[in-house]
Amino acid sequence: MTATIAVQSAARNDVGLIPKVSEGPALLAGITQGPGLASHRDRLGPAPRPRAEALVEMARDVDLRGRGGAGFPFAIKLAAAARRRALVVVNASEGEPASHKDATLMTCAPHVVLDGAAAVAHALGTREVHIVVPSELPSLRLIVEKALRERAKAGERLKVELHDAQPWFVAGQAQAVLQLLAGRENLPVTAWKPEAVSGHRGRPTLLSNAETFAHLGHLARVGSAGYAAHGTADEPGTTLLTLRGDGWDPEVCEVAFGTPLADVLSEAEMTQPLLLGGYHGTWLRPSQLSGLAVSRKDIAAAGASIGAGVLLPLAEGWCPLVRTAALVDYLAGQSAGRCGPCRNGLPAMAEALRGLVHRGGPAGRVEELCGLVTRRGACAHPDGTARLVASMLARFPDEVDSHALGTCRGNRREVFA
Amino acid sequence: MSEHLLRVDWPACKAHGVCAELLPEVISLDEWGYPIVHEPVNSDVLALAKTAVKACPTLALRLTQPPPRPA
Numbered sequence: 096m097t098a099t100i101a102v103q104s105a106a107r108n109d110v111g112l113i114p115k116v117s118e119g120p121a122l123l124a125g126i127t128q129g130p131g132l133a134s135h136r137d138r139l140g141p142a143p144r145p146r147a148e149a150l151v152e153m154a155r156d157v158d159l160r161g162r163g164g165a166g167f168p169f170a171i172k173l174a175a176a177a178r179r180r181a182l183v184v185v186n187a188s189e190g191e192p193a194s195h196k197d198a199t200l201m202t203c204a205p206h207v208v209l210d211g212a213a214a215v216a217h218a219l220g221t222r223e224v225h226i227v228v229p230s231e232l233p234s235l236r237l238i239v240e241k242a243l244r245e246r247a248k249a250g251e252r253l254k255v256e257l258h259d260a261q262p263w264f265v266a267g268q269a270q271a272v273l274q275l276l277a278g279r280e281n282l283p284v285t286a287w288k289p290e291a292v293s294g295h296r297g298r299p300t301l302l303s304n305a306e307t308f309a310h311l312g313h314l315a316r317v318g319s320a321g322y323a324a325h326g327t328a329d330e331p332g333t334t335l336l337t338l339r340g341d342g343w344d345p346e347v348c349e350v351a352f353g354t355p356l357a358d359v360l361s362e363a364e365m366t367q368p369l370l371l372g373g374y375h376g377t378w379l380r381p382s383q384l385s386g387l388a389v390s391r392k393d394i395a396a397a398g399a400s401i402g403a404g405v406l407l408p409l410a411e412g413w414c415p416l417v418r419t420a421a422l423v424d425y426l427a428g429q430s431a432g433r434c435g436p437c438r439n440g441l442p443a444m445a446e447a448l449r450g451l452v453h454r455g456g457p458a459g460r461v462e463e464l465c466g467l468v469t470r471r472g473a474c475a476h477p478d479g480t481a482r483l484v485a486s487m488l489a490r491f492p493d494e495v496d497s498h499a500l501g502t503c504r505g506n507r508r509e510v511f512a
Numbered sequence: 513m514s515e516h517l518l519r520v521d522w523p524a525c526k527a528h529g530v531c532a533e534l535l536p537e538v539i540s541l542d543e544w545g546y547p548i549v550h551e552p553v554n555s556d557v558l559a560l561a562k563t564a565v566k567a568c569p570t571l572a573l574r575l576t577q578p579p580p581r582p583a
Contacts, residue, residue: 151557283521283523285519285521285522285523285524289575433522433523434522434523434525435522435525435526435527435544435545435546436522436542436544436546439543439544439546440544467542467543467548471520471522471546471548473521473522473523474521
């Protein structure tokens with residue numbers, strides 16, 4: 096599965112490092128042949144155009160979930176959109192600095208995503224497709240534009256509009272994306288109705304993550320039985336993962352559900368704490384990792400969520416408390432500042448965590464703030480931050496104690512001789 | 513149908529605190545002055561809740577029906 100190949104993604108992390116991409120079993124199967132339409136069609140043939148009911152049924156058969164992080168069942172979303180002739184929005188903007196899978200997918204295999212978007216648009220009876228791309232990766236936009244020109248030349252009659260998402264954490268949130276499409280600031284607002292009912296300019300909208308559309312295109316092509324060629328009976332299919340996305344050797348790969356975590360992470364990483372699901376994710380202790388598989392159910396049983404497939408093993412010699420405090424500092428700075436509990440609560444949480452790092456307490460204040468920000472914002476930014484912090488407190492109480500005693504040996508100033 | 517939920521439009525709320533004055537049965541204020549909605553609105557306080565919704569200076573409070581359970 097991990098044949099190292101000379102494929103470059105336009106994705107890069109906040110210090111400009113380009114993730115290594117490995118060929119994958121389904122979505123990333125043809126990336127060595129380049130991102131062009133000709134090789135894509137040679138390999139796979141024309142994209143099928145199933146009716147909405149058939150597409151909903153296939154998505155239900157394989158229990159396809161949205162890949163933006165929330166994991167909402169796609170069949171429900173699609174059925175709701177199909178009843179209302181919704182327009183299509185493909186969200187390819189990852190606000191999270193540690194996630195590169197959508198940017199990698201869009202640049203290495205743009206037609207895999209666009210086939211899915213075209214299939215959904217056809218099923219919904221619309222020609223209107225919006226694609227949201229990250230403004231900090233201009234080369235990604237160029238690749239998508241080229242791919243769209245190729246498709247137009249080949250006779251595809253979709254009206255596609257590109258939109259540049261702002262480079263901040265909450266820009267990819269659904270309501271923030273709808274604001275961007277409407278020409279307003281790319282920040283979250285309160286959602287009174289689901290997008291399928293009232294989305295882009297109040298019209299019914301099917302908004303999903305780029306990877307979700309890629310899976311849908313693949314599903315439309317191979318059917319539910321073909322889709323189940325990878326994965327387990329319980330969880331068919333594959334998922335994209337970003338490994339060490341904010342580190343010095345980021346990597347994007349595609350694995351089948353049920354793949355042991357030990358096949359994805361190195362031996363050394365399996366002995367380290369793992370932040371699973373990204374900056375809004377959940378910490379797991381090293382003892383929880385052995386025997387764990389890349390599986391929504393397994394991971395849920397361990398008290399975590401796969402989120403958007405971001406895996407951040409803690410670097411050796413680091414302390415999970417110090418790492419969490421640094422992440423919360425960052426997340427507090429990424430608050431849009433619109434909702435009072437988030438604008439006030441996240442900086443207070445960062446401050447309380449500094450107290451925990453330096454004095455080991457009081458942990459009660461951190462817990463209190465987690466409760467005060469949860470479900471009290473237009474988007475899930477405060478909730479995700481509280482989840483990260485609460486999981487750190489739950490999994491590493493010994494680490495917090497060691498800070499109270501001043502015995503934590505993590506993040507020491509190293510002397511390199 | 514008897515129970516209603518109070519929802520806050522968080523970006524609109526500017527922590528005037530009028531809602532907690534009018535409806536202390538259901539709403540208290542956090543340390544920054546933003547409302548904490550403790551429970552659904554029952555019929556006893558429905559009229560007060562409607563007053564609170566109307567009195568909010570930034571129209572940031574709404575009374576909604578609980579969402580129907582997805583089939």
